[in-house]
Amino acid sequence: MIEFNIFYKLAAALGIGFIIGMQRENSYSRNNSRHPAGLCSFSIVSLCGALSCYLGELMESIVPFVTGLVVVGLLLVASHVAYGLSNRGNGGPAGVTTSAALIMIYFLGALCWFNRLLEACILMIILLWLLAVKRQLHEFAKKLSSEDIMATVKFAVISLLILPFLPNHAFGPPGLEVLNPHTIWLFVVFISGIGFVGYVLIKVVGPGKGIWLTGLLGGLASSTALTLNLVGRSRDNEQYAADFTLGIVLSWSVMYVRLYLICVFLVPSLALPLLAPLLVPVVPGLGYALYLKIRESKNHLQKTTDFNNPFKLLPAIKFGLVFTVVMFLANAARVYLGSGALIACSFLGGAAEMDAVAFSLIDMCRKATLENHSLILALLFASLANTITKGGIVYFLGAKAMRRPIIPAVVLICGVTVAMIGVYSVV
Structure with a gap:
């Protein structure tokens, strides 16, 4: 028998990842930069966060959630290494803002699975605001004595x-x-x-x-x-x-x-x-x-x-x-x-x-x-x-x-x- 509540929680996780991913894609296009994690990556990682919790409940174990987090972390490390090798001598290292946001999206997907939708949405709004005003925050920090x-x-x-x-x-x-x-x-x-x-x-x-x-x-x-x-x-x-x-x-x-x-x-x-x-x-x-x-x-x-x-x-x-x-x-x-x-x-x-x-x-x-x-x-x-x-x-x-x-x-x-x-x- 189909449990629609499961799909509702997965859809919420997918929506949160989609919204943050859109902001990141827009930021890349405006700054003429690139990062391996975009709209699709954020959506998938958020969905993986929720699915790992679902599998954990079925298996009665925390292993799926931890394994998913480790895999996402390793993928980010590999992407930063690849970026550094391909851009050696052409500038500084890639920033970690998007990577940190991707890790947070994984946890927000997990919150959606446990029906903590209000908390997940509030944290999503905070994250979205921090990403949107990143440049202004950096400029403000430079003004501080x-x-x-x-x-x-x-x-x-x-x-x-x-x-x-x-x-x-x-x-x-x-x-x-x-x-x-x-x-x-x-x-x-x-x-x-x-x-x-x-x-x-x-x-x-x-x-x-x-x-x-x-x-x-x-x-x-x-x-x-x-x-x-x-x-x-x-x-x-x-x-x-x-x-x-x-x-x-x-x-x-x-x-x-x-x-x-x-x-x-x-x-x-x-x-x-x-x-x-x-x-x-x-x-x-x-x-x-x-x-x-x-x-x-x-x-x-x-x-x-x-x-x-x-x-x-x-x-x-x-x-x-x-x-x-x-x-x-x-x-x-x-x-x-x-x-x-x-x-x-x-x-x-x-x-x-x-x-x-x-x-x-x-x-x-x-x-x-x-x-x-x-x-x-x-x-x-x-x-x-x-x-x-x-x-x-x-x-x-x-x-x-x-x-x-x-x-x-x-x-x-x-x-x-x-x-x-x-x-x-x-x-």
Whole structure:
């Protein structure tokens, strides 16, 4: 009796090999190069990966899979030797990118046999992307300096080697257990990480576009961390002050959108009540960001100064300590002033980080201990404090050239927020 599931898995393996093989064939034709492994080879090897697993199940042995892998490896070695002999003195050795991709295709074929189709497709897309942008990745690697490499190593150390070993529980006086070493260091890593990702964007697309793209991405993660990072960068790269201001204003605007999406995701019934109070302040922020972009668009072509490396751990640690102190004071206000002082607690908490305030308010709303009207006012006061705090950070800690342009952003966003507070206080 025919088992169609077998042919389905074999067809999936064949399709994956076919797609990667097409990319390789296209790459050869564009670069006027050749390699023994093309569309047919990739399709056959992927199919062999699945068939070897099928035979292994029938024989109840791993030998077919291992034998197939060894045969594919030997064929690749033989092809590289033949290529080297036929092109002796006519250039360097053949690259191993296609050979490595062929080995991976063998394993992807095996994944298809075991019905891990989603994983196989995701890995295929990643492989396809790596092969498609190979030249761009090589060019990007050539632009890196030894300082850039060391920055990567340092960031890996603080995020992968230090963070996992810090205790992940809170310390502090009774009722104020908010000093969590893991959370504090995570904020330090977060600030450094935003700067690192932004630096990569700047290297790839240039300072002008890279900085405002960093602002958009940073606003989706944490506008406070983004502001802290770009402010620190501005002192060493003052010629990009306008770009830093643009990135910061964009992150402030995106923060309101992120806050709205978080609230609606956790409590869908809040979609309509929070629509105006959280999305109206986005309009002046984006409008002013557009004004800055138009005003500075011509200057981007004139800026040729190298952009300094982003990794500076000491400022990130200092900002992490400031963040901890503010959070401690906000929680102290909540404990000692009581739940009746909701607006004051939200205002103080928002000065440090909006997400912490939003999650606590949403939790109260889900437990039916907080009305929508009180929730809206608390969120508006928290966002007002957050914008004022970030504006103060830019004005007092950023480059001098950022002081004048940041004031209109603070005034516009805070003005609209205050207007919304007035409307909902009267209602």
